[in-house]
Amino acid sequence: MPPTTSERGHGDTYSLRTGACGSSDADSAARARPWRTLEENDHDDGAVVPRWLVWLRRLAIALLVVDALDLTTSAIPALIDQPRAVPPRSPAALLVQLVLLLPLVALLPSALRAAWRRFAALPIPVVARALVAGFVLLELAHVALRAEIYPFSPIAMFSNALPPRRGPTAAARALRLPGDPEPFGLLRAGSELGSRGFDLDYKAAWVLRLYEGSPTIDPVVREQLGGGHARLERFTFRTADGRIVAASPIR
Amino acid sequence: MRDHLLARLSRPGSATHLALVRIVFAAHVLTVLVSPSISVIRRVAGQPLLLGQTLVPPGVERWMAAGDHIEWITAVGVAACLLTLVGLFTRVALPILAVAFFLTQSFYYRYAVFHDDWLYFNFFLLVLCCSRSADALSLDARLRRRPRAAPEQYRWPVELMIGWLALVYVAAATAKLFPLRKGLVWLDGGALQHFAVHFYFDSPIYWVLHRPLFDYSLQWPFVLASAATLVVESSAALLWLTRRFDAPVMLAILTLHVGIACFGIPGFVQIALVSSVLLLRPRDAAPAPAPAA
Numbered sequence: 001m002p003p004t005t006s007e008r009g010h011g012d013t014y015s016l017r018t019g020a021c022g023s024s025d026a027d028s029a030a031r032a033r034p035w036r037t038l039e040e041n042d043h044d045d046g047a048v049v050p051r052w053l054v055w056l057r058r059l060a061i062a063l064l065v066v067d068a069l070d071l072t073t074s075a076i077p078a079l080i081d082q083p084r085a086v087p088p089r090s091p092a093a094l095l096v097q098l099v100l101l102l103p104l105v106a107l108l109p110s111a112l113r114a115a116w117r118r119f120a121a122l123p124i125p126v127v128a129r130a131l132v133a134g135f136v137l138l139e140l141a142h143v144a145l146r147a148e149i150y151p152f153s154p155i156a157m158f159s160n161a162l163p164p165r166r167g168p169t170a171a172a173r174a175l176r177l178p179g180d181p182e183p184f185g186l187l188r189a190g191s192e193l194g195s196r197g198f199d200l201d202y203k204a205a206w207v208l209r210l211y212e213g214s215p216t217i218d219p220v221v222r223e224q225l226g227g228g229h230a231r232l233e234r235f236t237f238r239t240a241d242g243r244i245v246a247a248s249p250i251r
Numbered sequence: 252m253r254d255h256l257l258a259r260l261s262r263p264g265s266a267t268h269l270a271l272v273r274i275v276f277a278a279h280v281l282t283v284l285v286s287p288s289i290s291v292i293r294r295v296a297g298q299p300l301l302l303g304q305t306l307v308p309p310g311v312e313r314w315m316a317a318g319d320h321i322e323w324i325t326a327v328g329v330a331a332c333l334l335t336l337v338g339l340f341t342r343v344a345l346p347i348l349a350v351a352f353f354l355t356q357s358f359y360y361r362y363a364v365f366h367d368d369w370l371y372f373n374f375f376l377l378v379l380c381c382s383r384s385a386d387a388l389s390l391d392a393r394l395r396r397r398p399r400a401a402p403e404q405y406r407w408p409v410e411l412m413i414g415w416l417a418l419v420y421v422a423a424a425t426a427k428l429f430p431l432r433k434g435l436v437w438l439d440g441g442a443l444q445h446f447a448v449h450f451y452f453d454s455p456i457y458w459v460l461h462r463p464l465f466d467y468s469l470q471w472p473f474v475l476a477s478a479a480t481l482v483v484e485s486s487a488a489l490l491w492l493t494r495r496f497d498a499p500v501m502l503a504i505l506t507l508h509v510g511i512a513c514f515g516i517p518g519f520v521q522i523a524l525v526s527s528v529l530l531l532r533p534r535d536a537a538p539a540p541a542p543a544a
Contacts (some may be wrong), residue, residue, distance in 0.1 A: 073429035123403040128381030143422040150305035151373040156426035162441040174452035185453030202517045203288035216295040242462030
């Protein structure tokens with residue numbers, strides 16, 4: 001009778017110095033043990049598969065997955081694609097991509113069976129396994145579809161397709177504090193390094209920045225910085241040396 | 252010897268390492284819960300921004316926004332976090348902490364549409380809830396003298412969290428690169444150029460130099476930065492395949508976040524630093540249970 005998973009690994013350690021995970025004598029133990037791992041069983045068809053063929057198969061599967069991801073990520077229109085027109089997909093390309101899905105679909109049953117066997121053999125309690133697997137699968141679905149429903153996200157920050165900026169100047173919003181000629185970024189307020197007496201962290205500073213167009217932030221900013229009314233302005237600066245060439249109030 | 256994630260899940264781990272992860276994560280979550288962001292939201296925002304959706308039912312959202320319910324949830328979360336930190340009543344405290352964190356971060360997300368701690372710690376807390384993270388370095392372990400579990404029980408939670416950490420970065424790379432037609436456009440650096448300009452007055456570069464780091468109208472530095480970002484984020488997939496490259500991968504991720512912080516968005520550096528505790532390799536894997544006499 002094969003040993004349980006808890007019986008298997010007692011000789012193993014993982015070392016801080018070598019960085020090698022698992023036991024130093026794991027290979028000899030693997031040779032000596034009377035049972036077989038699931039991975040060994042997976043390849044137990046009696047034939048020796050050349051290494052290059054294994055890698056070729058992996059590469060092909062990776063390319064098919066890329067194809068599938070390309071299709072799923074464009075299935076739902078996303079805000080991050082809107083600022084800039086991306087070249088449309090031709091009907092012929094779409095057809096080829098859909099045809100390329102077929103081998104992946106054909107591989108799916110055996111892949112799912114193998115995944116299920118491995119999943120069932122994990123030394124994780126059943127309830128924990130179900131919870132964690134459910135969470136991960138939902139996250140993967142959100143990544144594949146680029147959908148965001150908290151707590152699942154495709155992590156699409158800074159992924160917008162935006163056209164490159166041209167020209168020697170650019171503009172950004174910032175506060176102008178009373179008596180201070182310099183623009184004052186609110187995220188600077190939330191930093192330990194540049195806080196100028198703000199008692200807020202970066203998360204709170206982010207909220208202020210997000211709502212900086214609203215007069216509701218005025219009492220908070222005044223309370224934190226003292227003095228009079230901080231004005232939100234749009235500063236145009238030279239991108240080469242940062243010199244401010246224009247400023248106009250936003251509110 | 253196979254070193255991929257599935258194989259690692261079944262290897263023996265260290266109760267002390269898992270306990271250290273619990274303590275470090277609880278300390279970080281405490282800083283998130285006591286952040287003044289919720290009270291600032293209460294003062295400046297009349298209603299949630301409608302850009303994000305949440306799994307939290309609308310009725311619960313309305314209840315949280317009414318009265319001082321969100322403050323009470325935060326207070327309960329802080330108490331549960333302190334208990335988790337010292338490891339007292341951990342099996343009860345951790346699920347309460349996870350629920351409080353889930354709800355407060357949903358509230359924060361709905362008003363601030365900011366992606367930071369919740370991307371990582373909702374999953375980390377879920378895994379900690381399911382694991383025996385209080386078998387060492389805890390008051391529970393001292394007071395109750397619960398017998399240690401099989402050593403694998405201390406390894407899979409850590410490996411699952413490492414897997415999630417990698418998933419966050421690989422997903423970020425996927426969102427940038429896919430669909431491929433958009434990814435090729437993204438690689439021309441326009442997005443990062445806009446980011447650098449948009450947060451210019453918020454950036455430590457501006458506070459220190461009073462000028463851009465380089466001419467922000469040039470495109471090639473942003474093309475390089477875009478490519479480097481994709482490489483760094485994709486390299487996190489190595490954590491699924493092997494633990495051999497932990498140090499360079501984590502160093503690259505930290506460098507990426509330091510770079511982002513220099514250009515104006517702080518927050519991720521500390522998350523990456525805190526998450527690094529997962530990659531420690533304790534020499535003392537948990538001892539095997541004593542053989543029966």
